[in-house]
């Protein structure tokens with residue numbers, strides 16, 4: 399099909415649909431006709447409110463004003479995730495977004511820290527990470543030189559509304575309607591149009607499937623295939639509920655491991671998003687609902703909503719003239735808040751390979767290859783949290799400790815325990831995060847790099863003390879999270 403793509407149809411208007419519409423309309427709107435079809439009657443999944451720092455760059459790419467975005471979405475800042483009871487009951491750690499310590503050319507900071515720890519003068523690993531200290535002190539400021547890595551929490555339905563307004567300014571057109579049929583070109587098998595209830599037909603050159611877990615175009619019509627990862631990520635269900643805020647929002651997400659599940663708390667300005675993620679083979683829906691409702695603070699504002707999911711990836715995220723973005727492309731459970739990141743990755747990758755001169759099989763292959771690498775790395779990082787636990791108190795945790803893991807992850811764990819080194823594969827999204835989570839879960843390397851032993855003890859003491867001093871000094875310049883947030887909101 400060597401037809402230039404001029405008419406893009408986005409099916410679905412959740413976070414994925416509106417992020418896609420926003421990017422395409424802002425960056426290519428003058429060359430394209432963009433139509434988004436969504437159905438109020440069907441609605442959206444209604445969760446997905448914690449993000450990672452890459453969203454800041456997505457907003458910068460689109461020229462979205464941070465204060466306006468925070469005001470419109472009841473947003474707050476996020477510096478990381480507090481993992482409670484994951485290593486073992488009562489043993490908590492924070493995975494913060496920043497860099498810990500300072501590397502040298504030959505080895506990472508963890509090697510210096512390991513020797514200092516052996517010699518008795520190092521604090522906790524996280525003490526040398528500004529974002530971690532700021533999260534725990536509930537502080538936040540974006541200062542010109544503090545380089546703080548941050549993300550956001552926001553209300554997902556308000557975010558979709560905000561992006562809808564944004565996209566419409568740049569020419570995207572919204573059509574309300576339920577897609578009842580996806581019509582194909584008989585010769586090519588490419589999608590020709592979407593038929594809506596009432597008979598209206600929306601034609602296009604290219605279709606973006608943002609219909610969520612239904613995957614109406616990419617799977618139900620084009621049968622792109624699905625690779626299940628549920629043997630590595632056994633959770634397949636969640637219950638979500640919103641509660642009133644009873645305390646000012648903290649700048650981090652909480653992830654609290656339970657007997658056979660984990661619970662999230664996402665603090666927004668006006669309310670808290672709560673949920674429990676569990677494996678139906680270890681816990682019933684009713685028991686999970688009860689456990690969640692017994693562990694919330696503040697009045698529930700919504701009825702608890704049960705969501706069923708399967709972890710895995712769509713084998714071809716771009717197939718023929720259809721691209722899957724969002725839940726239609728697959729799902730990794732929400733432990734590290736990575737789905738919205740994967741949405742934006744697919745959007746940016748599609749922009750880079752945009753088929754303005756027609757659809758090229760080489761571009762499709764490259765897209766699918768890169769998308770697979772991206773999602774596999776994140777998958778391994780998420781599995782790590784379950785695998786490297788010391789918990790043996792329930793059948794669920796015993797399964798996680800003993801389950802098989804992908805070879806790519808096994809290599810990463812072995813390399814770290816044998817040498818203290820974390821391999822960085824090209825465009826690795828989480829770099830420092832691996833060390834933070836591995837140390838946090840109690841994994842300790844057998845040795846550190848020999849270069850550290852070359853350093854005289856006084857020099858090592860100085861090096862460690864200097865880093866601590868520099869983090870302390872940066873921390874002292876930060877405002878309280880709520881004070882800073884209030885100042886940001888005043889700017890709108």
Ligand code: FAD
Pocket residue numbers: 409410411412413414415435436437438440441442443444445446447448449554575576577578608609610611612614636638673705707723724725726732735736737738739741
């Ligand atoms: P949806 O929100 O389901 O939107 C689908 C759209 O398609 C809707 O507009 C719907 O009306 C439309 N549609 C469907 N069928 C039709 C039809 N026949 N006709 C017309 N329109 C139709 N991600 C994160 O990054 N951070 C998190 O903290 C996080 N937490 C999560 C927690 C849970 C329990 C789950 C399940 C997911 C979580 N995610 C998270 C993932 C996140 O929710 C999604 O990636 C994100 O919301 C995008 O969803 P979507 O737009 O693909 O699908």
